[in-house]
Amino acid sequence: MQHTLEQFFRALRAADVRVSPAEAIDASRAVAVTGFADRQLFKDALCATLAKSADEVGRFDTVFETFFARDAVSVPPPSASEQGEPSEADIQATESSPLAQAVLTGDRAAIQQTMEEAAQRAGVAEIRLTTQRSRLTRRLLEEMGLEEIERIIANARRYPDQQGLADRLDQARRDLFAEAQAYVARQHDLYAAASAQALREERLARKQLNADGGVDPVDYQLMAALVRKMAKRLAAKYSRRRHIAHKGHLDVRKTLRRSLAYGGVPFDIQFKVKKVDKPSIVAICDVSKSVAAAAQFLLTFLYSLNEVVDRLEAFAFSGRLISVNDILDDHGVEQAIFKVLQEIGFQQTDYGRALQDFSEQHLDKLDRRTTVIILGDGRSNFADPRLDLMREIHDRSRAVIWLNPEPESYWGQGDSVMNRYARFCHVAKQCGTLEQLERIIEDVLRSYVPH
Amino acid sequence: MSISNPGASAANAADPLSSVDALIEGLGSVGYIASRRIATALYMAVNLQKPILVEGSAGVGKTELALSTAALLNLPLIRMQCYEGLDESKALYEWKYGKQLLYTQILKDRMGEALADAPDMEAAMDRLHGMGDLFFSEPFLEPRPLMKALKEDDGCVLLIDEVDKSDEAFEAFLLEVLSAYQVSVPELGVLKAKTPPLVFLTSNNVRDLGDALKRRCLHLHIPLPEAALEEKIVASRVPGIEAKLTRELVAFVQSLRTLDLRKAPSISETVDWARALVLLHADSLSPDVVRDTLNVILKFEQDIAAVEPQVVELMQRR
Numbered sequence: 001m002q003h004t005l006e007q008f009f010r011a012l013r014a015a016d017v018r019v020s021p022a023e024a025i026d027a028s029r030a031v032a033v034t035g036f037a038d039r040q041l042f043k044d045a046l047c048a049t050l051a052k053s054a055d056e057v058g059r060f061d062t063v064f065e066t067f068f069a070r071d072a073v074s075v076p077p078p079s080a081s082e083q084g085e086p087s088e089a090d091i092q093a094t095e096s097s098p099l100a101q102a103v104l105t106g107d108r109a110a111i112q113q114t115m116e117e118a119a120q121r122a123g124v125a126e127i128r129l130t131t132q133r134s135r136l137t138r139r140l141l142e143e144m145g146l147e148e149i150e151r152i153i154a155n156a157r158r159y160p161d162q163q164g165l166a167d168r169l170d171q172a173r174r175d176l177f178a179e180a181q182a183y184v185a186r187q188h189d190l191y192a193a194a195s196a197q198a199l200r201e202e203r204l205a206r207k208q209l210n211a212d213g214g215v216d217p218v219d220y221q222l223m224a225a226l227v228r229k230m231a232k233r234l235a236a237k238y239s240r241r242r243h244i245a246h247k248g249h250l251d252v253r254k255t256l257r258r259s260l261a262y263g264g265v266p267f268d269i270q271f272k273v274k275k276v277d278k279p280s281i282v283a284i285c286d287v288s289k290s291v292a293a294a295a296q297f298l299l300t301f302l303y304s305l306n307e308v309v310d311r312l313e314a315f316a317f318s319g320r321l322i323s324v325n326d327i328l329d330d331h332g333v334e335q336a337i338f339k340v341l342q343e344i345g346f347q348q349t350d351y352g353r354a355l356q357d358f359s360e361q362h363l364d365k366l367d368r369r370t371t372v373i374i375l376g377d378g379r380s381n382f383a384d385p386r387l388d389l390m391r392e393i394h395d396r397s398r399a400v401i402w403l404n405p406e407p408e409s410y411w412g413q414g415d416s417v418m419n420r421y422a423r424f425c426h427v428a429k430q431c432g433t434l435e436q437l438e439r440i441i442e443d444v445l446r447s448y449v450p451h
Numbered sequence: 452m453s454i455s456n457p458g459a460s461a462a463n464a465a466d467p468l469s470s471v472d473a474l475i476e477g478l479g480s481v482g483y484i485a486s487r488r489i490a491t492a493l494y495m496a497v498n499l500q501k502p503i504l505v506e507g508s509a510g511v512g513k514t515e516l517a518l519s520t521a522a523l524l525n526l527p528l529i530r531m532q533c534y535e536g537l538d539e540s541k542a543l544y545e546w547k548y549g550k551q552l553l554y555t556q557i558l559k560d561r562m563g564e565a566l567a568d569a570p571d572m573e574a575a576m577d578r579l580h581g582m583g584d585l586f587f588s589e590p591f592l593e594p595r596p597l598m599k600a601l602k603e604d605d606g607c608v609l610l611i612d613e614v615d616k617s618d619e620a621f622e623a624f625l626l627e628v629l630s631a632y633q634v635s636v637p638e639l640g641v642l643k644a645k646t647p648p649l650v651f652l653t654s655n656n657v658r659d660l661g662d663a664l665k666r667r668c669l670h671l672h673i674p675l676p677e678a679a680l681e682e683k684i685v686a687s688r689v690p691g692i693e694a695k696l697t698r699e700l701v702a703f704v705q706s707l708r709t710l711d712l713r714k715a716p717s718i719s720e721t722v723d724w725a726r727a728l729v730l731l732h733a734d735s736l737s738p739d740v741v742r743d744t745l746n747v748i749l750k751f752e753q754d755i756a757a758v759e760p761q762v763v764e765l766m767q768r769r
Contacts, residue, residue, distance in 0.1 A: 023666060026499065026501070030499060033495065033498045033499070034491075034495075040487060041471060041487075041491060044487060045491055045495050047488070048491060048492040048495050048503075048669040048670060049495065049499075049669055052665040052670045053506070053670070054656075054672045056670075057670075057672050236658075236659050261548070261549065262552050265552055267548040267552065268548055
C-alpha cells in the first residue's frame with residue numbers, strides 16, 4: 001500500500017498540490033490510524049493532511065476520484081450466466097495463462113492485480129505525452145500476458161467443441177483491451193495533463209505580444225489567466241514585509257510613555273519601526289495597434305496587484321491622452337481596452353501631444369513616491385517628441401520605467417525616438433513577452449522593500 | 452474525558468474520540484452539527500496531535516467548532532484573537548516589569564545589609580550574581596495565552612482566532628509552538644507542554660498563510676452547508692422552531708446563495724434569522740415577513756436592494 005500512496009502523492013504533485021515529505025509522512029500516519037476499509041474516512045483523512053487550501057481541496061478530490069477509480073473498473077463478468085460455469089476442459093485448455101483463467105472464473109481481483117503489476121513493469125505511470133498512449137496500452141497488454149490468451153484462442157478455434165471457449169476469450173480480450181486503454185488514459189490524466197498545461201503556459205509566457213496579427217484569440221483566455229496567476233504570485237510575495245522591525249533606533253517618545261507605568265524607569269524599551277509604503281503607480285499606455293495587446297496585459301497585471309499597489313492611475317493614448325481609470329472600473333480590464341480603442345483608437349500616434357496632455361492635466365498625480373510606467377514603442381511619426389516634458393516627468397517622480405515591445409536593436413531606427421526618451425528613464429527595457437513583463441513588475445515591487 | 456450530558460443516551464457516554472461516528476454524535480450532543488469531513492479532520496488532529504487550520508467564509512462555524520470541542524472534551528478553552536501588530540509580549544509572555552521594579556527597590560535597600568559582611572569586592576559580586584538570577588525567573592513571568600496553553604498540565608483547547616490577521620513575523624514565531632508544543636524563553640530555557648494542547652487556527656483568507664505554517668497543520672475547509680445539514684443545524688441551534696419553517700427558511704437562504712451578492716448569508720445568519728422569526732411568532736415564510744427581516748441575513752444595503760424585488764420569485768423557485 002505504501003507504494004500506492006507514493007504514486008498517489010506523485011499524482012497530487014502533478015496536479016499542483018504541494019506534498020512535502022513531511023506531509024507525506026503525516027498522510028501515512030493518518031492512514032495507519034484510519035485504515036483502508038472506509039473509503040470516505042480514508043479520503044477525508046488524506047484530504048485533511050494533504051490539501052492545504054480550498055483550491056487544493058478541489059484538486060485533491062479530482063485526483064482522488066481518478067486515482068482510486070480503478071476500484072470501480074468493470075471487467076465485465078464472465079459470460080458464466082449465459083454459458084454456465086467454465087468446464088474442466090476449459091480450465092485445462094487455459095492452464096498456461098493465469099489471466100485467461102481469471103477471466104473465465106470472473107476473478108476480478110486477480111485481473112485487477114495482474115493489470116497493476118503489469119502497469120508497473122510497463123512503466124505506465126511514467127507517461128508524459130498524449131502520443132505515448134497507444135504504445136503504452138500495447139506494452140501493458142503484453143505485460144499482462146495477452147499473447148498467451150491469443151495463442152489459446154487460436155488453438156481453441158481448431159476444435160469445434162472449443163468454439164464457445166474461443167468466443168468467450170475473444171470477447172474478454174476485447175474487454176481487456178478497452179480496459180487497458182482506459183487505464184492508460186487515467187494515468188495520462190493523472191500524471192501528464194498537468195505537465196502539458198505547464199508546458200503550454202511556459203510557451204505562452206515567452207510568446208511575443210506584438211507579433212503580426214496580435215494574440216491568437218484561442219490563447220488569449222489562457223494568457224489572461226496566466227497574467228492573473230503571475231500577479232497573484234507576486235502579490236503573495238510582496239504583500240508581506242510591510243515594516244522592518246528593530247532597526248536599532250530607540251523610540252524615545254514611546255519608551256518614555258511606557259515608562260510612566262514603572263515610576264519613570266524605562267523598563268520596556270521601544271524601538272522605531274520603519275513602515276514601507278506601498279508603491280503608487282502611474283501607467284501610461286500607448287494603445288496603437290502594435291502595442292495594444294501588451295498594454296492590455298500590463299493593465300490586467302497591474303489591476304490584479306491591487307493588494308500590493310497603493311494607487312494605480314492608468315492613462316491611454318494614441319493621438320490624445322485620456323484617463324482610463326473610470327473605464328477600467330466600469331467595464332473590467334477585459335472589456336476596457338476595446339472601449340478605449342473606441343474612444344481614441346485609429347488616431348495617428350503622437351507621443352509629444354500625449355505627453356503634453358499628461359503634463360497639462362495630470363502632472364499633479366506625480367510625486368516622489370510615484371513610479372511611472374510608460375508602455376510604448378516610441379515611434380512618434382516624426383512629430384516633436386517633447387523631451388522637455390519627459391524630463392519634467394522624470395524629475396518629479398520616483399522612477400520612470402519605459403517598456404518597449406520592440407527589441408533594443410530597433411530603438412532609434414526609422415521614426416523611433418526611443419533612444420532619446422531612454423535618457424530620461426531610470427529603466428528602459430524591452431518587454432515583448434509575459435515573462436519579461438512579470439520580471440519588470442517584480443523589480444518595481446521589490447524596490448519598495450529595501451533589503 | 453467525556454462530558455456528562457443528562458440528555459445523552461448511554462451510548463453517548465462512551466469516549467467520543469473512539470471513532471469518527473462517536474465524534475459526530477458527541478459534537479451533536481453539545482450542539483454542533485458536524486459534517487463527516489469536519490469530524491474526520493478533528494479525529495485526525497486528536498490522533499496525530501497536530502494543530503488544525505480551519506478556513507471558510509465568515510460565519511460558517513469555525514470558532515464555534517473549537518468552542519464545541521472544548522465543551523465536548525471538558526477541557527478549558529484558551530482563546531487568542533490575532534490582529535495586526537500582535538507580538539510575542541502579548542501572545543506568549545511578558546516580564547512583570549512593575550514587580551521587577553519593586554524587587555529592585557527591595558534589593559537596593561537590602562543590598563548594603565546583605566553585602567556588609569562580604570570580605571572583598573569579588574565575594575560581594577558573587578553574592579550579587581546569585582540574587583540577579585532571581586530577577587528573570589518564573590515568578591516574574593506573566594504568561595499570555597500561548598504559554599498558558601502549554602502550562603495546562605491536563606491539556607486544553609487553544610484557539611488562535613483569525614491567524615491571517617497577524618503579521619508574517621508572528622506566523623513564523625508560531626511555528627515552534629505548533630510543531631513541538633514548546634517555547635524558548637531566552638532567560639529561562641525551553642518550556643515544553645506536558646500534555647500538548649489541541650490547537651485550532653482559524654483563517655478568513657485575508658491573506659495567504661505561509662507554506663511552513665500550513666505544512667504543520669491539518670487543513671479543514673468548511674464550505675457553506677447543504678440544505679439538509681443546514682436544517683439540522685438550525686433545528687439544533689433554535690429549539691422550538693417548526694420543522695416547516697426551518698425547511699422554508701433554509702431553502703430561501705440556499706437560493707439566496709446562488710445570487711451574486713457582496714456577502715452571501717452564512718450559517719450564523721441563517722440561525723440568527725431563524726431566531727428572529729421565532730421571536731416574531733412566524734410559523735411559515737411569507738413575502739412580507741421576509742422583506743421585513745431581510746436585514747438579518749443580508750449585511751449590505753446594495754444586497755438588500757437587489758434581493759427585495761425578487762423575494763416572491765426566490766420563494767417560488769425551490
